[in-house]
Amino acid sequence: MQPQPEHITCLIIGSGPAGYTAAIYAARADLKPVLYTGLTPGGQLTETTEVDNFPGYPKGITGPILMDDLKAQAERFGTQVRFGLVTKADLNASPKRIWVDETTEITADTVIISTGASAKWLGLANETRLRMNAGGVSACAVCDGFFFKGQEVAIVGAGDTAAEEATYLSKLCKKVFMIVRKGEGEMRASKAMQHRVSNTANIEVLWDSETVDVLGKETVEGVVVKNNKTGELKTLNVTGFFVAIGHKPNTNIFKGQLTMDELGYLQIIPGSSKTNIEGVFAVGDCADKTYRQAVTAAGSGCMGALDAERYLAGIEVL
Numbered sequence: 001m002q003p004q005p006e007h008i009t010c011l012i013i014g015s016g017p018a019g020y021t022a023a024i025y026a027a028r029a030d031l032k033p034v035l036y037t038g039l040t041p042g043g044q045l046t047e048t049t050e051v052d053n054f055p056g057y058p059k060g061i062t063g064p065i066l067m068d069d070l071k072a073q074a075e076r077f078g079t080q081v082r083f084g085l086v087t088k089a090d091l092n093a094s095p096k097r098i099w100v101d102e103t104t105e106i107t108a109d110t111v112i113i114s115t116g117a118s119a120k121w122l123g124l125a126n127e128t129r130l131r132m133n134a135g136g137v138s139a140c141a142v143c144d145g146f147f148f149k150g151q152e153v154a155i156v157g158a159g160d161t162a163a164e165e166a167t168y169l170s171k172l173c174k175k176v177f178m179i180v181r182k183g184e185g186e187m188r189a190s191k192a193m194q195h196r197v198s199n200t201a202n203i204e205v206l207w208d209s210e211t212v213d214v215l216g217k218e219t220v221e222g223v224v225v226k227n228n229k230t231g232e233l234k235t236l237n238v239t240g241f242f243v244a245i246g247h248k249p250n251t252n253i254f255k256g257q258l259t260m261d262e263l264g265y266l267q268i269i270p271g272s273s274k275t276n277i278e279g280v281f282a283v284g285d286c287a288d289k290t291y292r293q294a295v296t297a298a299g300s301g302c303m304g305a306l307d308a309e310r311y312l313a314g315i316e317v318l
Contacts (some may be wrong), residue, residue, distance in 0.1 A: 011108035016043025018292045019114035020070035021301030027077035029309045034080045042067030110308040115250040117285040126214040136220035140166035148240040155245035161190025163193035273304040
């Protein structure tokens with residue numbers, strides 16, 4: 001006879017600021033949450049060195065230490081934090097059925113999804129090396145632009161996010177090179193954002209161009225750009241390299257069950273964390289393509305736990 005699956009009142013899928021904050025609130029509400037971290041415990045912030053914009057740390061803090069602090073706080077109130085990857089889910093079942101690492105089945109009354117989103121990268125060897133070593137490669141201008149104040153930087157991308165981040169950087173940096181693969185007039189960004197870029201004096205758009213290498217031993221010292229029309233190589237003497245070619249929400253296993261937009265971001269009822277399935281809540285970057293900040297993720301994690309608590313209280317009343 002097969003053993004009965006473990007049953008959990010509140011299951012949190014994914015860590016990071018959203019997942020750990022949801023765990024803190026759920027544990028304090030005596031929901032006895034169990035959190036599965038995914039393959040990257042702590043999420044994207046574990047790849048970030050200095051975090052200067054999270055409230056409560058006046059001198060700044062590193063991403064890994066911030067995540068360790070949030071994890072310890074969640075565990076202090078009784079959260080079980082487990083390393084494991086949720087690989088399958090039947091969210092329409094009652095109770096919800098979840099499989100971890102393809103083999104372990106568990107059931108849950110409520111599920112809070114905080115699987116986050118992964119930044120897309122160019123895949124260059126030096127880009128990866130310098131990014132992992134905190135050497136000046138970033139996918140978030142709002143997060144890291146401050147560290148390049150008064151310097152020259154480059155940003156890759158042609159959509160609204162890239163244009164917005166380029167203009168944000170232009171307020172801090174001496175010069176911003178915007179590397180666009182397609183030709184002039186073929187930029188994906190909205191006309192309003194294109195006008196904003198073209199009207200900003202210290203942004204130089206390099207059309208028909210792609211990055212072929214990132215230079216630097218410990219930190220970014222330059223970027224090699226190739227003109228796709230002429231084949232000419234050009235070195236930009238920059239100290240920061242930003243990649244803004246999009247993010248991919250980690251939501252594939254929920255396709256066909258949860259409502260999501262064309263990019264895969266989970267859609268929630270405005271003003272809440274509720275998805276289209278009762279008892280299932282989405283928080284953090286997997287449901288937020290607009291802000292993608294640690295503090296907004298943490299806030300939504302709080303919402304997810306409160307919504308889960310109220311959902312369970314409603315069931316008990318019935």
